[in-house]
Amino acid sequence: MHRLARHVLFASLPLTFALSEATLAKEVELPNTMAWTAYGTNSSGYAQAVAIGGMLQEQYDTSVRVLPGDNDVSRMTPLRTGRVDLCACGIASYYGAEGVLMFAHPDWGPQPLRVLTTSTASFGLSLAVAGDLDVKTPADLKGKRVAYIRGDDALNKGTEAYLAFGGLTWDDVERVDYPGYARSFDGIIAGDADASFTTTVTPPAQQLASSPRGISWPELDPNDDDAWKRMQAVAPYFQPHKVTSGAGGVSDENPVNSASYPYPIIVANADLEDATAYGLIKALQDNYDSYKDNAPGAAGYALENQDMTWVIPFHEAVVDYYKEVGVWTEEMQAHQDKLVERQNLLLETWKTFTSGDAPDDEEAFRDAWMQARASALRDAGFEPIFE
Known part of the structure; x- marks a missing residue:
């Protein structure tokens, strides 16, 4: 593990x-x-x-x-x-x-x-998948329509991490953009999308479970070390978790091997x-x-x-x-x-970066900062994780 x-x-x-x-x-x-x-x-x-x-x-x-x-x-x-x-x-x-x-x-x-x-707690954080698709693992999401929530980095990073567990990226699925989290579940119920990232106990997941499409949660094999390495390379905060509460009948008697943070x-x-x-x-x-x-x-x-x-x-x-x-x-x-040590390095790198010739344009500023950040971390022997 x-x-x-x-x-x-x-x-x-x-x-x-x-x-x-x-x-x-x-x-x-x-x-x-x-x-x-x-x-x-x-x-x-x-x-x-x-x-x-x-x-x-x-x-x-x-x-x-x-x-x-x-x-x-x-x-x-x-x-x-x-x-x-x-x-x-x-x-x-x-x-x-x-x-x-x-x-x-x-x-x-x-x-x-x-x-x-x-x-x-007992819930998990996972991709809620329409139950009529027979998706058993993240790898089965290939070619499916997966929600992307505009302006919500945490949800989209979670989706990316689940795809990575299955050896997939956004290029392997059909990305469907939504302006908000709840709207993505409306889209799944309406048949316009197939999966969206959420907690297993959230009301939208319960609504999907009660819809004609139903709900399923991809299983994450806790012993698949390579898959976990791929997932945690994208989002190192995820941990294997036996989920015992969730929409679609997830319980102590019917747990799901999944992930949480x-x-x-x-x-x-x-x-x-x-x-x-x-x-x-x-x-x-x-x-x-x-x-x-x-x-x-x-x-x-x-x-x-x-x-x-x-x-x-x-x-x-x-x-x-x-x-x-x-x-x-x-x-x-x-x-x-x-x-x-990592955090102190980041703080010092930020101080140096912003006191120098940092770009005024926000997009250029972000790109330059991310490059400076990655270089400083690598030089000190840390993985940048985000680039």
Whole structure:
């Protein structure tokens, strides 16, 4: 199994967790108020942020204000400007840390982000395929009509990654452009497209499952190392995942070998105060039972669901917490150090690039930045991933 698939497994938790709730509360230092951004009010990410906020209010008298954002810009701009402490973000947080896609722009560049915690729950992220096509694996998508969502880098990158798993590219399918995510599912139901990227539990997937076409989810063989290497070369944040909830009858009794990545990804800037970062991760773990059932997907914050060798570095205070509870290893530290080194290199490269003769035209600026970025990473022994 590829290293990104390996989650930390714990046979037992340290004695720290046996301390009384009152003792634990004294050890957590949090501000009186916090502000977060999250997805829209009808999203599971927003519901989880509200559930966590309720726990923090009840246990630590910390008031959390959750600001919903309809897109990545509205969620991440307040974090960049210091208006909020945290973002319950999606995979755009990784793009931000890398300075690519929408962040390869004069107003953005690589962001100094650090993970506080993530949620990996029972659902998956996959291509929803019309059930009348007999698509069993991504390779079966060859020649099919696949949705491309204009302006949505994360969804399109997910589609590209699934195609790569099957040894395909956009050139091997018929690309059908849509102005929005929901419209692509209307297109599948109407017979104008065959597949679109989504989570397995989203309402549009449920609508497709209830339509005459039905729904299917391509299986990803967890033991096909070559296919996973192809997929993770496109999108290294994907992990093998046995999906047990989803449209079309996906359940514990009828699971699907698929893929996932954490959602939400709770990130802060690297300069978030250590006491706040440490207090939050400790509060989330110490009080897990009090919020895990209060929002869809909130059970995904369990300690055993945290991937300690993922693609964005942890906040140093979070690392300190994991060391204290005895789950941090030398391998994890080495991985963390490489991620921090990569991010520092990107930040320095951006500083040099923008202080020089960077083009004024946005498209030319993006092209030049991506070339400078790739060269700097390669020279330091890193894979650019995005070019």
